[in-house]
Amino acid sequence: MGSNYTGIVSFVGAGPGDPELITAKGLRKLQQADVVIYDRLAHPGLLLQASPDAKFIYCGKQPCRHTLRQHDIHHELRVHARHGSRVVRLKGGDPGVFGRVGEEAEELQKHQIRFEIIPGVTSGSAAPAYAGVPLTHREHSRSYTVVTGHGKQQDGMPDIQWHGLAAGSDTIVFYMGVKHAGWIAEQLTQHGRSPEEPVLIVQWGTYGKQQSAAASLARLEETVNKEQIANPAIIVVGSVTAMHARTQWFNPGRKTVRNIAAFTDGAPGLQQFTDYLQDEQTAICHTEQPIDAGCLSSNAEHALWRLLEEELVDTIFVPNYASCKRLKPNVNRMISELHTTASPVYIIFDKEAFPSDEEDVFYIDPSLSFEKMTEQLNSLTSFPVKTPAGI
Numbered sequence: 001m002g003s004n005y006t007g008i009v010s011f012v013g014a015g016p017g018d019p020e021l022i023t024a025k026g027l028r029k030l031q032q033a034d035v036v037i038y039d040r041l042a043h044p045g046l047l048l049q050a051s052p053d054a055k056f057i058y059c060g061k062q063p064c065r066h067t068l069r070q071h072d073i074h075h076e077l078r079v080h081a082r083h084g085s086r087v088v089r090l091k092g093g094d095p096g097v098f099g100r101v102g103e104e105a106e107e108l109q110k111h112q113i114r115f116e117i118i119p120g121v122t123s124g125s126a127a128p129a130y131a132g133v134p135l136t137h138r139e140h141s142r143s144y145t146v147v148t149g150h151g152k153q154q155d156g157m158p159d160i161q162w163h164g165l166a167a168g169s170d171t172i173v174f175y176m177g178v179k180h181a182g183w184i185a186e187q188l189t190q191h192g193r194s195p196e197e198p199v200l201i202v203q204w205g206t207y208g209k210q211q212s213a214a215a216s217l218a219r220l221e222e223t224v225n226k227e228q229i230a231n232p233a234i235i236v237v238g239s240v241t242a243m244h245a246r247t248q249w250f251n252p253g254r255k256t257v258r259n260i261a262a263f264t265d266g267a268p269g270l271q272q273f274t275d276y277l278q279d280e281q282t283a284i285c286h287t288e289q290p291i292d293a294g295c296l297s298s299n300a301e302h303a304l305w306r307l308l309e310e311e312l313v314d315t316i317f318v319p320n321y322a323s324c325k326r327l328k329p330n331v332n333r334m335i336s337e338l339h340t341t342a343s344p345v346y347i348i349f350d351k352e353a354f355p356s357d358e359e360d361v362f363y364i365d366p367s368l369s370f371e372k373m374t375e376q377l378n379s380l381t382s383f384p385v386k387t388p389a390g391i
Contacts, residue, residue: 007081009108010088011095013120014042017206018130019285020278021121022046029118033088035080036299037073041092041123041232043207044306045261045285050088052289052297055080058306070100074107081113092232094122098148098175122146124173127205127234131212132247135171140240145169149177149184149235156180166191171238178203178233182221188237189217199223200241203233207312208252208259208283214244255280255374261307262286262317263300263327269366270319270349276370283312291323296330305334308342315377316344321352324361345380 010029015021022030030036030050037057038047047056057076059068068076073089080087095101095117108115124146125135135144145165151158157180165172166188177184178201189195195218203211215223217237223229255277264271266288274286285307289300296304307313308331316331318324324346335342346361364376 006084008086008114008116009077009081009104010086011099011101011105011115011117012088012090013094013096013099013118013122014038014046014090014092015121015206016093016123016126017041017043017204017210018126019043019045019049021126021206023118023120026118026120029086030088030090032086034085035087036090037076037080037087038090038302039092040310042090043285044303044310044312046090047299047303047306048261048285048287048289050299052299054298056298056302058302070103074104077104077108078111078113081108091120092123093126094120097122097124097146123205123232123234124175127202127210128173128200128236128241130206130210130250131200131202131244132249133200133236133241133244135173135236135240137240137243140243141170141238143169144171144173144238146173146175147177149174149180157183160187162187162191166193171236171240174235174237176231176233177235178224178229178231181224181235184235185217185220193217193237197237198239198241200236200244201227201229201233202236203229205232205234206250209312210250210252212244212248214241250281252281252283255282256378258282258315258377259311259313260284260286260315260317261304261313263291263319263323264288264317265290265319265323267319267349267366270317273349273364273366273370273373274317277374286317291318291326293326296327301330304331305338308334308340308344309338311340311342314342314344315347317347317349319348320350321348321361324348347377 012026012029033050033054035055036050039059059073091099101117105115148158150156197217199215199217199220201213213223213227262274262284264274264286277284318327348363349366362380364373
């Protein structure tokens with residue numbers, strides 16, 4: 001499309017949570033970006049893949065709660081593109097599925113600013129898949145419909161043609177619907193769905209803290225309240241959800257329940273251990289970016305802030321104690337500013353000594369097998385390093 005400006009806005013689907021689910025093209029655009037404007041549901045670990053010199057702007061974007069209002073987001077997109085910047089608008093899931101990309105693209109078109117839309121993996125299919133549930137199956141589901149469970153009116157109630165929805169699709173996927181779970185179940189049963197029809201709720205789908213809960217339509221609201229399920233969550237209605245009990249496969253706590261941010265700085269043993277844990281479905285995000293003296297880089301600052309805010313990190317890997325000393329004051333500052341109770345531990349991978357009062361710093365021997373290293377990770381209190389001789 002034509003443009004009066006040299007800048008461009010790339011609407012990039014970040015995927016549903018797991019940082020590895022971003023597309024190759026989306027990742028390349030993120031790495032090239034001068035400005036990254038990102039939503040809450042873009043995994044913070046992805047920011048570690050962006051340039052440390054980029055500018056980062058956080059939008060928030062929870063139902064009924066926004067750090068930036070939509071007109072402010074439009075303003076930021078216009079301003080930075082007009083300055084000639086490569087802007088990535090990083091959106092959770094797929095920008096074209098309840099991502100408001102249409103509104104933002106029209107705004108740019110109106111001002112003759114170049115843009116492109118890079119699709120992503122949407123949580124409506126990814127969260128059920130990570131819970132072992134396909135949306136279609138020859139025996140159970142030959143059609144599916146995705147629906148928003150949160151409307152734009154004051155009370156948040158969605159405007160849905162319930163009769164057509166209940167009768168027209170084998171499987172129904174609700175985004176952002178947990179607040180109105182009882183009303184959704186009531187409307188579906190009133191319009192022909194069985195109260196005993198199976199339902200699956202998936203919270204934080206594809207993240208390390210993913211949780212799934214099975215219910216019937218009749219007990220949907222009760223289950224949401226009992227399990228204290230809140231957004232982000234997907235509600236899947238249909239007989240195909242019964243497969244969850246048989247084909248559930250994603251188990252991020254299989255090797256370790258720790259949620260890890262790794263600053264590998266090119267250290268071979270640390271990088272290989274990080275890759276191993278990632279292959280074993282561990283909740284981990286990583287970067288080879290070094291931790292320099294002084295302030296954190298912009299991308300590391302934003303990534304760690306969001307990881308702490310969403311309680312997505314409790315363990316930080318660093319190559320050595322020198323890196324740990326540079327990083328800890330920044331993390332402690334963020335914890336104080338966020339007023340969170342988070343208290344991550346730090347794992348170093350060499351024998352450099354550190355003071356005996358460093359109770360939150362531990363050593364893992366990178367010469368051990370990955371299985372043994374994981375055992376050490378899971379029993380942290382058994383091997384705090386006080387001096388190299390104590391290892």
